[in-house]
Amino acid sequence: MNSVALKIAIAAMLGFVLGASAASAQGPAAELVISPAQINVRAESSRKFFARLTSGAEAKVEWRVNGVRGGNSTWGTIDKDGMFTAPEVPPINNAVKVEAVAGRVSGAAFVTLLNPVPSIAALEPKTLTYGEHEIVVRGNGFVAGSEIKIGNATVPTKFVSSKQLSASVKAAPVAGSTLAIAVFNPEPGSALSRPVPAIVESAHPKLSYLAAGRFLEQASWGPSAESIAHLQDIGIDAWLAEQFAARATLYKSSSSAAENLIDEQSEFFVHAVTGRDQLRQRVAFALGQVFVVSGLKTGQPRQMVPYQNMLLEDAFGTYTKLLRDVTLSPTMGVYLDMVNDDKGDPTLGTSPNENYAREMMQLFSIGTVGLNADGTETGKATYGQDTITDMARALTGWTYPGKAITQGHNPENFDGPMIAVEANHDEGRKTIAGGVLIPAKQSAEQDLEGVLHTLSTHPNTAPFVSLRLIQHLVTSDPSPEYLRRVSEVFTSSGGDLKAVVRQILLDPEARRGDDSPSESQAKAGHWREPVLAVVAMMRALGANVRADNRLERFPTNLGQRVFYPPSVFNDYSPDYRTPNGLLAPEFELLSSGTALMRANVVRNLVEKGLNGDAPCDLAPFVALAASPGDMVDAIDQALLYGRLPGSVKEQIVAAVTATHDYNLRARNAVYLVATSALYQVQH
């Protein structure tokens, strides 16, 4: 080419470039309308743009992104038809301009590029044992700033690719045994993936989760995630050894004579929810429903505290020691009138008070009807009025602890056992229970020893006491064989309560149902008494109990007021049967009122944390709420150890899907499981 042609060509090129600039500088941009005019587009997704002339005619345009024809991999590409595809990763400056050019007219749209919405396809591993682990999260839409969330917590995350992340996770026991794993993408366009559940479990469980849950329902105030993990870790024998060795959580001693046990009631709940001596507390609580004193008559801290502490300390001792400590407790002495109960005075026309003598036999040892070791009745009465009168005489002469005196009475003092004043003791001969003769001229202590020995070794006592402990811990209506096995341990061990409790818990009848729910017998279990129902929920849901709580109000409304049973017959009777003949002591508290009130208590727990006294963190469930099925599964684990029937689960899932508020989903699902009789009847 000669130089003239080259000059023309260059001029033409320049003219083209200049002409184009001139055209864009001069031409009205509004003549070419791009739609959409403004839009967010997530990474790797596509959006079609349309260009029209204001006259309405289609335009044949050239598409550009940030001035580059067809775009590029940094800012996104756009094809000749206007289909824009966002880049894999939004650039730092994530606002890009999509332009359509037709000759001298052009139009633009503004696009904000956003991170993708992450999604998880798989977790490795899917179940996590307690402890630290590397987990790998596979899925789509991950970016360099993606963070793995475990529940509400974020963990340092390693970006491997848009399809893989990994992190180090510390798996600890959590209510529901399920961690919600999600991925959070940062701005621009931050988004959280749907959660995927990761089961957390024991590495080398000595027993199954279901077995551990059932056992702890019987042997503690109710399982918590931590207590199940610990039990699975060490096994039942080691757990029992720990519990038998654990020191009692005692009430703070008090010399107060105010008729008010509010502090002690608060302590009760703190101890129950957080104390380590769970089995001891549970057994002491059961014993307190047999050897009853009530705040309605002995409602001063200086009275109630020593008595409750005595039950805690004697819970793993022998029955005889317990019976002795109860008999000589000044608090019991006031409650059933044995303190300062002197021998009869013919001139004054008084006789010894029969209250303690009667209840000691009727309620604390042998009962009114003869019993075989398996609890079946012999058909003979155990004692008559004459026996009561003579027992009352045998128990005369005890006064408050204090100075050793030879006559009269000591002033009120509730620290330590009562002491004898021989001048007040009836030294005549007596015929006590079992036809046992107490000779004349014995001291008060000797007579007491005779009474204690007789009652401890009476054939009724083993089944009588064993039945009550079984009813409180395991089941309302044990089979005669179960009761006999426990009675025999009572007898052969000399009334060793540790041995009795061990047999109760390890007996095959108690353990039936550990392997599968279908094994449970039709009549098994017992309705959780009000205190147990409230405390068990608090433990299962990880509630934080306030030291100054007034939690006793809740079981009180359900018929059980802590420290204040209505009479020496407790809040309910061991031989209560329903009109249909079902032996179910706690059902004495089941009425149309309490059945509905129980649901109201559950509702207060999930909505208000029992008026703020025991806030429950439902976060582990809220974190799963985007997938209601997974959330209900976790709640099932926490409360029923996996036994929630499929149809009930479906009903709950359908009900909670009525809202998109995840907190509400969690609350309502917990409510529906916890109010169901499947939970309220421990089985």
Add this chain to the structure above:
Amino acid sequence: MSLITRRTLLRMTARSLGALGASACLGRLSRVYAASTAEVDYKALVCIFLYGGNDGNNLIVPIKTDAQSYDDYQKVRGATLGLQQKTLGLVHARSGKEVYGLHPQLGDLGGIYEQGKLAFVANVGTLTRPITKHEYQQGNAVPVNLFSHSDQQKQWQMVSMPGAPHNGWAGRAADVLAALNAPSTFPIGISVSGNSLFLSGDQPQASIINGQLGLDGSDGSPAENARDAAFQQILKFDSGMALIQKVNRVTTDALDAARQLNSALSMGSPLKTEFPASGVGEQLQQVARIIHVRKNLGVNRQIFYVSFGDFDTHSDAMSRQNALLGELSAAMSAFYNATAEMGIERQVVTFTESEFGRTLQPSSGAGSDHAWGSHHMVMGAAVKGGDLHGSFPILALQGPEDVTGRGVWLPSISLEQYGATLAAWFGVADNSLAKVFPNLANFTPRKLAFL
């Protein structure tokens, strides 16, 4: 127990209504009930159980009767248990021929007695057939575990029927009369004191706690409606486990009763009669409120159970009984006034029960021990009031009625006669009384004269 004001109760019921969605069908139902209910046919029994064993010897004291006087009483009761004569409220009985003194705290009830609307029934106790003192000493037909609280409380509430050992006599009476309330499905038996053995029967009883029967209210949102619907669905799941099924049945019945009661109460206007703020006062106020809306419930017969205590005064008896009888008198008289306000004082009978009386002779500790026959009160305008019914025991140790030497009275009236009189008035036909009281045929007369 906190004071439940009228406003509190209505507020609670209004909130409950939303969740239960009762209002839509209520209009229809109340029209049906109005057609079948005749005001004149309504009757209610109200049992007040004094648990622990009230010392009837200090409820009503002979001052001057044919057989004895105040001195006989005072001689045995002495300083620790004897009420001073000048503190007693004097009343006449036996056509004015005898004078008795009422416990100083019974002032209000003494007034109702003088109006002829309250009667005392003397020496009532558990018996399966009449026995003599001699037979007692032989052990013939003596009630089993006569001095045991739990056994005797059960007997007073249940009057054990062979073949139906877990039903209460009021529950059995309710079963006999169930047809009188048709087509209403609301329970005849209502306890304001938790579950009662008294009302146990084939029909369920309703029980009310702290003035509330029902689930806490709903805000009517889709989420709460779905939750409440699921709650009811889950009640139907058959687990095959007896205890679970029982809880579900009771809860289902409870929801049904709650629905009916709360909508009935929300339609009532408040009663004007003031009630005292004691436990028994609040319970009787609750009873009055429910009676007040009987037409909305569509019922012709209701039996209520109220209870309080602790009357088991083994020690410190005087001051403890003083406090309790003061509460009882104020509450019962307010209740009578409420029935008068409603114009149905002839249609409501209130009566006391207690598992036993107490020994005339004191025991150490300024109290007394468990005994047997005791005196009770029956109140209502239909009662042959202003009189003492039955045979008053001779207040002497080793006296003709004393079976143990400590002043334990062989009853002159059996619990079954007492109950049959109440049940017959209530509507149980003579030939159905045996379904309620198994041993009634052993006694004469089967029905007493106080109603």
